[in-house]
Amino acid sequence: MxxxxxxxxxxxxxxxxxxxxxxxxxxxxxxxxxxxxxxxxxxxxxxxxxxxxxxxxxxxxxxxxxxxxxxxxxxxxxxxxxxxxxxxxxxxxxxxxxxxxxxAFYNYPAEHWMHIRTSNPIESTFATVRLRTHKVKSCGSRTTTLMMVFKLAQSAEKKWYRLRGFKLLADVITGVKFKDGERIIQDQAEHQGEPIHQI
Incomplete structure (x- = not known):
């Protein structure tokens, strides 16, 4: 990566x-x-x-x-x-x-939970590739294998679900804190040493 x-x-x-x-x-x-x-x-x-x-x-x-x-x-x-x-x-x-x-998923937006509690969203994509390569036995050269995997992934993406709460990814990336799936909200009380949390 x-x-x-x-x-x-x-x-x-x-x-x-x-x-x-x-x-x-x-x-x-x-x-x-x-x-x-x-x-x-x-x-x-x-x-x-x-x-x-x-x-x-x-x-x-x-x-x-x-x-x-x-x-x-x-x-x-x-x-x-x-x-x-x-x-x-x-x-x-x-x-x-x-x-x-x-x-750990409780520290992230509730909208993301269904995507991050399991690795299945990514594994299901490769299941299509594994099924085809298992049946084909030999995929030929490295180039033909890459081309086949690329086309299979393109075909599989037509059935993908849109990522729920994708707009919240910006918050996660920039370090916004979440508790029990809810964004932690801080207002004027924070300046008085009393952070307020939305739970």
Whole structure:
């Protein structure tokens, strides 16, 4: 990304459990906040419980990432640990190890949450490419492969959803603070040492 001209560190990076990605990110951009993908995390947790329990566990996980506020999410987190840590310790440990990274999205506009809670928006684009390259087996030269990927991406973009709250990206980039998805508003009270927050 740097070699392609990205000079400003990203505010947030979303990814799965691939340690190489996070290690490289931390080394190159130590100020970038981490958000673990909820879709991957849910799949990993559910793999560690019996199938009969998966719907109930999934509903409890949904209570966390669909909470209206970060404090409510942490309460749902604690309830999950309380309810399942004895019987399903490995599933609970899987969730706990990335606790802070799972809830970073609360520091960004609520309009962006559906885009940044998971890496699926970017992965779904590459799914089309993977499907075609798997069927073709050999893509020929580097040039023909690049041309094919480019045309597949062009075709896939016709079905993309517009980024919700894209106008708020300017606020995020310039460092405007958000809490529980709401922009923090400061007025005259700040000069008196009492910042006012819109929550």
């Amino acid at each position: 740097q070699s392609q001209g990205l000079g400003t560190p990203p505010k947030l990076a979303i990814g799965d459990g691939a340690l190489g990605f996070w290690n490289a990110l931390t080394k190159v951009w130590p100020t970038t906040q981490h958000q673990r993908c909820w879709v991957h995390k849910i799949a990993n947790v559910l793999n560690k419980v019996p199938k009969s329990m998966q719907p109930k566990i999934k509903a409890s996980l949904q209570d966390i990432w669909m909470a209206e506020s970060c404090s409510s999410a942490y309460k749902a987190y604690d309830l999950f640990v309380k309810n399942y840590s004895v019987k399903y310790k490995s599933a609970t440990d899987c969730l706990i190890k990335d606790k802070d990274e799972m809830l």
